[in-house]
Amino acid sequence: MSKPFRSVSRRVYIPDLKIQEVKLDSESGEVTYVTVNDSHLSIVPDFPVLIQSDGIPWTLGNIYLIKRLENTRKYESKTWENLSSDLLHYLRWLESNDIDPLYFHKTKRFERPTYRYRAHLINEINSENTANSTASNRMNTIIKFYKGLVAYNIIDNDILTLAWEDKQLLVNILGRDLQSKTLSITSTDLAIKKASTQVRSDRINDGGQLRPLSDEEQKILSENLRHSGMSYRLIFAIAILTGARLQTICTLRGKSLLDCIFDKENNRYLLHLKGGNQLVDTKKSQPLTIAFPAQLYDVLLRHWNSHESINRRLKSFYGNSETNYLFLNKESEPYQTSKQEIIDRRDPKVLAKMSLTLSEARSHTTRKGQSIWSFINGVLLTRIRKEHSEYKDFSFHDLRATFGMNTLETLLRVVDSHNDSLKKQGKESNLGTEWVLEQVQQRMGHKDIATTMRYLNFQRNQQFRAQIQSSVEDQLMKYIPSHLFDTDYE
Secondary structure: OOOOOOOOOEEEEEEEEEOEEEEEOOOOOOEEEEEOOOOOOOEEEEEEEEEOOOOOEOHHHHHHHHHHHHOOOOOOHHHHHHHHHHHHHHHHHHHHOOOOOOOOOOOOHHHOHHHHHHHHHHHHHHOOOOOHHHHHHHHHHHHHHHHHHHHOOOOOOHHHHHHOOEEEEEEEEEOOOOOEEEEEEEEEOOOOOOOOOOOOOOOEEOOOEEOOOOHHHHHHHHHHHOOOOHHHHHHHHHHHHHOOOHHHHOOOEHHHHHHOEEEHHHOEEEEEEOOOOOOOOOHHHOOEEEEEEHHHHHHHHHHHHOHHHHHHHHOOOOOOOOOOEOOEOOOOOEOEOOHHHHHHOOOHHHHHHOOOOHHHHHOOOOOEOHHHHHHHHHHHHHHHOOOOOOOOOOOOOHHHHHHHHHHHHHHHHHHHHHHHHHHHOOOOOOOOHHHHHHHHHHHHOOOOHHHHHHHHHHHHHOHHHOOOOOOHHHHHHOOOOHHHHHOOOO
């Protein structure tokens, strides 16, 4: 059992970090600080600062965080939260063991801070105090920490020759052509190998262990959603019919519907999200295309124009404008606060248009989709289990995997039918599994085809999913009749 840290170093957050430039008056020699208004990082919300046990800010750690901020294209508060958490752990370890982070013994490798810290992490793993993946991530953060300090000219490059030894590794990857390829990558002797995750047979490893709902589970879910408010029905419908993540669905705007492009050939509407600075959140701010079936798009448009939606917008932060959220709850609040709203609530120009003071805007509670999780566990599953006591737990993210499996199985059937037709005409088949995987990869937004392959492997290994529930869309749509738009939502 390892000893707890005696360090009381901590992390605090600056609610509104303003990026400023130093201006020197050449005549008077007076130094002033001017806020950079034309920068995409002019105001940074909830920026972490590391404080030593003696109450003084940790110079190395905070300089590193600031320099990384200067070199980033898009500030993600969650990324900086995780990064600062790892650095805080390192700081506490340094202080608790009276170790200088910049003293690297010339000859005694295992007296150097990086090697000693790795030994501590290994001990934590062996003592079952820390997960293998957590220790691995922490070690990687500290490696990047020292590399960054060198890159930003904070410390001398010679330290890196003592901090660790580089080594070359050969790794196998799956290329877009589904052929295995070998790549040479540079690692270090500090790296902690992550333990292989044992994936259950009823799960798919796709950003977590996801469980696609069976056909029967989808039917039961659809039947029970009919008793829920319109916003919940539509949020679930989008998840099952497009595979979009919760953060994206909950931050869709009215403008999102207007930006959609009609794909006449496939009878659907395409929403291209470019990533970066935009109204709708995507995973890691990456570009994403969402394909809305035409029938679903029509319902979403009617929802946006309904009296209830308009009334909720009038009471909300953005008012009755196209930039407002597509889904607002009874309190006229979004189910998840977008990154853009967090910035807007700190922008004097935006607040002036809305006649709000900074303190009024800052009093707002940031929402992270908690109400959706509460609805699933506290309302929906309770309702379902009154008649189906054996109904399994599921998460909202499982609906994404459900979409992936439905899409895969539908396309496999389409390809089989297409090839059978060609065969009867005496022609060779021109579509196969590779084409199906490419289509699923595109719709799911997978960067790595290997992730998409897991869906195919899952499909082959699951006997209970012998047939696709082709009527899932119809099941959902029939519970959204037009006359419900003027009734109570939730």
